[in-house]
Amino acid sequence: MAHEHVSNTKRIWLVFAILSVVTIVEVAFGIFKPAILHDTLFLQMNLLNWLFITLTIYKAYYIVWAFMHLEGEKSNLRWSIVAPLVFLIIYLVFILLVEGNYIFDVFKSSQIKWNF
């Protein structure tokens, strides 16, 4: 391994604090569900869910970058890990959610009564 190994206990505890605070914030929002966020839709999803997903990705970033120490690796390794994941996941989720939403509409506007 090429990189220097200095003890970075301080950073570990800092990241732990960030992850804990973000989790507590998420849970607080999940329990109180502020009406403004909960009732406002953006791209067919309410703002509260957007907030949860953003915070989750924020946590994921810290886990991968600090705990899994991707921040200290070479950039070609970083890209070969992150790029396929980001591309494939966005692609898959986009296709499946649009399709799921479409099927929901078909069920809802069809002449067949399916939920009784």
Next chain:
Amino acid sequence: MGATVTTANSEGKTWGGGNEPMGINYGKMMMWFFIVSDALTFSGFLAAYGFSRYKFIETWPLADEVFNHFPFMHGVNAPMYYVALMTFILIFSSVTMVLAVDAGHQMKKQKVAIYMFLTIIGGGIFLGSQAWEWKNFIKGEYGAIETKGGSILQFVNAKGERVKLEDFAATLHEDREQLTRNKGVWFSSESSLPRYSVNEVVEGFKAHPDLLVRTEIIYHPTQANLKDTRLHPELNKSTHKHKTILTREESIKRLADAHYVVEGANLIRNEYGQKLFANFFFFITGFHGFHVFTGVLINVLIFLNVVLGTYEKRRSYEMVEKVGLYWHFVDLVWVFVFTFFYLV
């Protein structure tokens, strides 16, 4: 040493092995690529979950009503606190893992062992918590009725609070015996029967005039819904996301379609609502739990090696780093599972 840690000078032998274009050796790189493929597997599951949830967006169970237990606080509605605690435990075990890796870099055997041990304990607590969560989910709390169309009807009182089947079901002395393989033909059997028959629930419902039926459809205050006389005029007013409550007359009409009593959850039906919900819950949290379980096993192996001084002899604690990557990955997946099953 040579088998696990590559130290060869790469200069001048690009094709001779020992060259590290990505700056890490073979073992660690393969762990990374395994993690990439495993991450894609999990995203496939979660995306499929998202697909089904969008497909049944109006009838999907509300997580707050399903996961609301906390140990030693029976009957208290405590949504999310317990999963939040589980998340915290897993994050903390990730911290001890990264501290073990850090101690390994400084070749402090004692410290590595202690932190590895704490990580194993954290993983164990998490697994136990998940088993408890599953137990509550499988056992259920209130019970419900499945209609001929396959949708779930739950019961509430005049205030809109959930009511358990055992609190109102009539006793009719018409118990049916469970079909097991030693009765009837050898290849046919059925899973354990619910404690009440459909008739007992329906009769009990009719005998308690303040009970109402709650459907699995999430209420939206649209014009059509506001005018609909079949929906309860007061109980649906709450601005909180909730399921639609019917009037007494409509409730009795709906119960005419009653077909099956559902208590708790299994892979076929669950009392919480949409059937796929339980399947995805079992499958995704189960697959994650399996990862935690194997992670704990691997951690135990590495811990033993640390204690035995294997890595001390090797003059490198890189194996701790490799299992560390796996352990953090398990934590990473949980962060997403937590969001999509409990928060969103």
